[in-house]
Amino acid sequence: MKNTSPTFSFRKRALSFKYAFQGIVGLIRAEHNAWIHTFAAVVAVTLGFLLNISVQEWIVVIILIALVLAGEAFNSAIEALADHASDTIHPLIGKAKDFAAGGVLFLATAALIVGCIIFIPKILLLFS
């Protein structure tokens, strides 16, 4: 049987990383919601260092930051595909965009609640 999978190439894998980083830079440059999520991530990491959070809390914070930013990336990818698929108004395009945006809102809300649970008691302790 003929082997149809292309041969493994380190150069091609390195290029894949380059394209992924290009995607991250493009996302943060062009998407205003990504600016807000990146800013929130910087605030969470800064608070994490200042308030000396535990290893378990760091793991939760890092996973949530990755989930929100990945959600934003997938949402932007869907938006770009939707805009390419149809440059006219169509209810299904609107539905796809709203579903994708709703997914990010789920993640961002969970991240905000967990952030409050981790950081607010530590901030209150500073003033007690």
Ligand SMILES: Nc1ncnc2c1ncn2[C@@H]1O[C@H](COP(=O)(O)OP(=O)(O)OP(=O)(O)O)[C@@H](O)[C@H]1O
């Ligand atoms: N081609 C389209 N057909 C139907 N509805 C659309 C289309 N493009 C956008 N919409 C809908 O119009 C509303 C506003 O969309 P828009 O993309 O401007 O919002 P947004 O996601 O907040 O913008 P941003 O790009 O600033 O994040 C949303 O409900 C979206 O689903």
